[in-house]
Amino acid sequence: MSEDRFDVIIVGAGPAGSTAAYILAGAGKEVLLIERGDEPGAKNMTGGRLYGHSLEKIIPGFAQEAPLERRIVKETVSFLTSDTSVSFDLQSELLGSGGKESYSVLRAEFDCWLAKKAEKAGAILVTGIRVDDLFMEEGRVKGVIAGEDIMEAGVVILADGVNSLLAQKIGMKQELKPHQAAVGAKEIIELPGEVIEDRFNLHEGEGAARLFVGDCTKGRIGGGFLYTNKKSISLGLVFTLSDLQSWEKTVPEMVEDFKHHPAVSPLIKGGRTLEYSAHLVPEAGYSMIPKLYGDGVVVVGDAAGFVINIGYMVRGMDLAIASGEAAAKAIISAHDVYTTQALSRYRKLLEESFVIRDLKQYSKFPAFLNNKRIFNEYPQLIAELMTDFFSVDGSPVPPMMKRILKPVKKVGLMKVASDVWKGVRAL
Ligand SMILES: Cc1cc2nc3c(=O)[nH]c(=O)nc-3n(C[C@H](O)[C@H](O)[C@H](O)COP(=O)(O)OP(=O)(O)OC[C@H]3O[C@@H](n4cnc5c(N)ncnc54)[C@H](O)[C@@H]3O)c2cc1C
Structure with a gap:
């Protein structure tokens, strides 16, 4: 292998990219994991809940070592008008056990941890580098271009998130249409752990997840979310891009209004906003899956549109992790021959897993x-x-x-x- 040639280059150290890097490096592949943020997770955002099943399969017992916030044991869905809230509440130990565990997470910490696992398995992680383009020869992907540098690889994994410009550049994916994506905006609000436990009726280590429908988006398509972390609350809104133009308020103003709703303000009272972030969410599910593989390239995670939003549940990270696993397995079984034919196993593995099955199951929901x-x-x-x-x-x-x-x-x-x-x- 020349200095600038790897078996696999992975663009993006989110859950999809780092999972693929972890498995591939563990199998002895020379892996370069490139992240544009100064740290993995620095540019990432999520509502806040990781369904643990797919990572548990890859790193058994991960919850003991990963920087997780709280194990979710309480679910609430609230219907809001401007002055009223009707909530359906489920609190059960069964939610947080027996393979159904889910956890609130903060991406800055979680993504760093997962990328470090990949590094320990042997992957080379470089941060603060943006991949600008794909290096192509004779119609196939042969590597990546970052600034003046060309780095070659047998196969490139595009794990660069919802708006994957790289997949668009090589025609594997169309530009996002407004009905295919939502905007998510979130604040992290600091509160003492005991206050969180008192307010949400939780024991130490336990967490609550809340979803809101109605007045939080002023009746437009979308919703609000709240996740309890150890010493903070993640609170935010998600709304479709197609609706955004007709809004009379800006996104931060809408978040501010949401914070003042009578059902929400007592929950965050006395809290201090530590961080504000906004990000796109793929929304159209099964119908927006792009071309998933080609000569020398595969697309995983949000870049492939793998998110399920069924109103009371948003899932993207467990699909990202499982798709990273499927891509890694397909690459390992391709035995260094990364043709479209050899990489078609990726789609097969996804179809056999919950990823494509669940996306199909909910395909009418968007x-x-x-x-x-x-x-x-x-x-x-x-x-x-x-x-x-x-x-x-x-x-x-x-x-x-x-x-x-x-x-x-x-x-x-x-x-x-x-x-x-x-x-x-x-x-
Ligand atoms: C508001 C909101 C709420 C959500 N809530 C939940 C939830 O509660 N539970 C859940 O499971 N999912 C949730 N999701 C979805 C979830 O966050 C995503 O599905 C998940 O992060 C996808 O992981 P990924 O690795 O595919 O992509 P990402 O996490 O987006 O990672 C992509 C990485 O690629 C890097 N990158 C991009 N372009 C380049 C480039 N050119 N060069 C180098 N690096 C690059 C980025 O910096 C980033 O680190 C939510 C999303 C949003 C926005």
Whole structure:
């Protein structure tokens, strides 16, 4: 191997890239992992929850050594109007055990840890270097170009995230369309650990995850999220790009409004904002999967659109890790012959795993979510219904069915029935 030639070059040290680097280096491949941030994770953002199953398979017992924040044992979904919140709450040890564990994470620490694991396995990690282009010869990818430097490799893994310009440059992926991506904006708000535990009814080490629908996006498509960390709270909003132009407020203003909602402000009271960040999220699921492999190249993680957003659950990191694993395994089994044919095993492995199966399972959901009633009229309906159920003012109480039908009729009985049917089918 010449000094500038590697078996594998990986662009991007997020969960997808570092996982692939860890497995490939562990299998004896010469791996170069290139990250444009000063540190892995420095440029990354997530809502905050890692579903642990895919990493557990690769690094058994990872939770004992990884810089995780809290093990999630409490889930809450809240429907918001401007002055009301109706919440569905689930608190159970079963959520955080038996292979179903999920953890709040802060990417600056988590990504660094995973990239260091890859380094310890033998990968070379370089940070602060942006890959500008792919080095091509005779129509196949032969390496990467960063500034004046060309670095050659048998195969290149594109793990460069949602907006993968490199995959676009070689025609494997189209430019993102507004309906295919959402913008996420998040603050990390510092609070003492005991205050978090008191406010969210948690024991030490336990964490809560909350999702919000309705007034937090002013009825537009999207939602709010909150994850408890050890000594901070991750709080933010996600909304589709296609809606953004019609907003009268800026994204930071919307986050500020969300922080002042009566259901949210007591949760973050006394907290100090440590960090604000914004990032794109691929939203269109199965329908936006690009060409996944070609001569000398594979695409993994967000770059391949591997994110599932089904309203009450956002998953991208566990898919990124599993796709990094599948790419690494396909490369190992290609025995140094990285043709399109040899790398087609990557797609096969993904199809056999939960990645493609889950994306297919939820493939109708992005279209279902493209319905403003879910974010506007239904939170209003639920708030009216529940407020009515719990109100006693001395006037005669109408029969239950009448009380239910009153707000439902405001939306339209057929519309509600049709949306419920479509929602169940989409799931
Ligand atoms: C607001 C929000 C909330 C989310 N919530 C959750 C959640 O709760 N749970 C969950 O599982 N997922 C969540 N996700 C999705 C999750 O964060 C992503 O799916 C995951 O980070 C994808 O990992 P990745 O390795 O593919 O890409 P990334 O994490 O984006 O990593 C890509 C890396 O490539 C680097 N890079 C890019 N271009 C170059 C270049 N040219 N040269 C060198 N380096 C480059 C970047 O700096 C970055 O480090 C959320 C996302 C957002 C934005």
